[in-house]
Amino acid sequence: MRTTKFIGYMLVTFFLLIPVAVRGEINTIDEIEKTYGDKACMTCHEKIHGEWQKSLHSRSVIHSLGGLRNFIVFGLKRDWKKPVNRENLMRCMHCHAPLLEQASDSLAAEVGELVQSAFDGNEGAKKQLSRLNVNCIVCHNTVAEVEINLRGATKPGVYYGPSGRSSAAHGTEKSKTITSSAFCSRCHWLYTPPDGDTLYCNTLYGSYQDAYKAAGGAAACQDCHMRAKGRGHTFPGAYVPEMVKEGIDIDLQATGVRVQPGKGVPAAIITIGLFNNAGHRIPDG
Amino acid sequence: MDVTxxxxxGAVINIGKKEYREIGMDLDGNERLGAWQIKExxxxxxxxxxxxxxxxxxEFPEGTKSVDIEVLLTYxxxxxxxxxxxxxxKKVAFER
Incomplete structure (x- = not known):
């Protein structure tokens, strides 16, 4: 019994530490999943994993097929006549599937084909792409720190979190930034790819900074989308009606009058107020 | 937002419609501008x-005594x- 438990524990540890060992070009989605997948995390963090599976972060590629396909077909291929290789694909995938950073150019090209095929309705392609997402290792390791230039990149095999509580299964470190809005901004705002270009894919954080924080707003993204009502790693947004209802208040005022002297035509003056309670503009993403 | x-x-009168959205997409989710195209x-x-x-x-037809104004806000x-x-x-009555 003791031996079985030990072997099981060692297996979990082995898979969690794999990113230390494999740092190179990866040629298949199978390898990506095997190396950076979420399965090993599930062993100990079952509840959180279950929450994440309900979130759009777990479907960050297949949920955005339209935009990804447009970038590949109309952007890369038509407008710029550029190859669908890792460097170019990462302009989207840095946020939609950061794990592809380790992909070879041939895998990047394959993913590009899968995106087009899935957009056209191919279920098989969709299933393949559903394995690419923003999973545990992305937020808790790959992009866990924002001061990379000052503090250095995150350490392979170390999982960053708000508490930094030690774990027997893997290295841990406390991350201050993981609880801040700035952490979310790296994807929910402007994106600057390595070539220095600027992509305005999502402007949500811009609105948060310029219109909400500037007016005295104090909440962080995590306050509403994680901490409130025990939402945890489900990260609810516009696809959850309750969130949208919380975000917008409505007020209707209407007064009946009679217009056109002599005729007294019935008319109504209607005033509708929509108050945005959220920390960012609505709609946005 | 639809106001009727x-x-x-029993007559239903459309009063107005208002759309709130991002500039990059139309309401059907079709991209109007790619992420690389949005400069303004x-x-x-x-x-x-x-x-x-x-x-x-x-304004309503002559003889209308009251109307029910409805606002439907759809995401x-x-x-x-x-x-x-x-x-x-909200019900609005027209007093003589």
Whole structure:
């Protein structure tokens, strides 16, 4: 019994530490999943994993097929006549599937084909792409720190979190930034790819900074989308009606009058107020 | 947001419609501008911490004694996926 438990524990540890060992070009989605997948995390963090599976972060590629396909077909291929290789694909995938950073150019090209095929309705392609997402290792390791230039990149095999509580299964470190809005901004705002270009894919954080924080707003993204009502790693947004209802208040005022002297035509003056309670503009993403 | 009125005789009158959205996409989720194309942001959305006010003046057929004004606010995500955020109504009577 003791031996079985030990072997099981060692297996979990082995898979969690794999990113230390494999740092190179990866040629298949199978390898990506095997190396950076979420399965090993599930062993100990079952509840959180279950929450994440309900979130759009777990479907960050297949949920955005339209935009990804447009970038590949109309952007890369038509407008710029550029190859669908890792460097170019990462302009989207840095946020939609950061794990592809380790992909070879041939895998990047394959993913590009899968995106087009899935957009056209191919279920098989969709299933393949559903394995690419923003999973545990992305937020808790790959992009866990924002001061990379000052503090250095995150350490392979170390999982960053708000508490930094030690774990027997893997290295841990406390991350201050993981609880801040700035952490979310790296994807929910402007994106600057390595070539220095600027992509305005999502402007949500811009609105948060310029219109909400500037007016005295104090909440962080995590306050509403994680901490409130025990939402945890489900990260609810516009696809959850309750969130949208919380975000917008409505007020209707209407007064009946009679217009056109002599005729007294019935008319109504209607005033509708929509108050945005959220920390960012609505709609946005 | 759709604003309609139902008169006391049962007639339904469309009063107005207003759309709030990002500049990059139309309401059907089709990209109007790619992420690489948006250089100027025209904000057609609801700003945070502020009330966006819309006013309508609607005239009704002579003889109408009252109307029920209804405002339907729908969050339109993609075709086939939309949710009703608010549906509010108010009765307005026309005194002689």
């Amino acid at each position: 009125a139902r008169t006391d005789t 942001i025209i904000d057609l959305s609801l700003p945070p911490g502020k009330t966006t006010e819309e006013r309508f003046v609607a 339109y995500l993609t075709p086939g996926y939309q949710s009703v955020v608010h549906r509010v109504s």
